[in-house]
Amino acid sequence: MLVLAFDTATAAITVALYEWTPGEGAVPRGSAEAVDRRRHTELLTPSVASVMAEAGAAPEDLSAIAVGVGPGPYTGLRVGLVTARAMGEALSVPVHGVRTLDVIAWATGRDEPFAVATDARRKEVYWARYHSYRTRATEPAVGPPSDVLDGAPRGLPVVGEGAALYSETLGDGDHEPLLPTAGALAELTVARLAGLKGPDLLPPEPLYLRRPDAKEPGPRKKVTPA
Incomplete structure (x- = not known):
């Protein structure tokens, strides 16, 4: 294969x-x-x-x-x-x-709980929490960095580029892989x-979580003759 x-x-x-x-x-x-x-x-x-x-x-x-x-x-x-x-x-x-x-989580190889946060721009992160590198605990979400640890166990490690960008909120330490x-x-x-345990494989459809920045132009404004 x-x-x-x-x-x-x-x-x-x-x-x-x-x-x-x-x-x-x-x-x-x-x-x-x-x-x-x-x-x-x-x-x-x-x-x-x-x-x-x-x-x-x-x-x-x-x-x-x-x-x-x-x-x-x-x-x-x-x-x-x-x-x-x-x-x-x-x-x-x-x-x-x-x-x-899930890809970033898998790369950690961690067997203890942790979270992953990536850069979502607009001072927000995409994030999810994990029981281990094979098992996700929450659905992916987008929001301010403080959401990642809201209600989470104290000292939960966070990896990913989002964690490194907002270390003042998500903690110092090893954020690899970014x-x-x-x-x-x-x-x-x-x-x-091969039938082993891990995150689900999905159809190749985008997971945006929020609307794109680009917007379709509206109708042209009517010009009133002078």
Whole structure:
């Protein structure tokens, strides 16, 4: 099973190719990482091509595609989702969505409770709490950083870029990983496809949690003749 994974729901443009075999489990075949909030469209497709070339794999070799579904800003998030759906349709392979917060949680490997917070702009964060890296305790939400710890156990660790940005509210300490990696996304997806415990795989539909900043223009105002 060869799984191509990528996520564009944050500032990271991250791509990875993993192969799963019964004897070896998930084995990385290639990866590419970049951080640029404004160049998701420019960087994603070349990164996918580079990773496939690095592994000596052709698109026809893929068994599945995994993509981060957010939550995240509208513009970056839709780049990954549109690309994943287009590739899935062209190659006739399944496309699996994974919550980006779950990807970050999975990468921690933590077995004790913690929370994940990413940057939502407008002085807010996207966040969720977890029992462990495999099990989420709350649904993803968006709001001020203080919401993350409201009603939570005292001293709950918080990881992610949002935690680092608002450390005065969410606490100092180790906030790594700050951003999602496609390696963790691929590992999570392969684990679930192999029947192991972990977060649910979803349809490749965006999880925005709030309306996009961009708005459709209203009707033109009538001009009264002078």
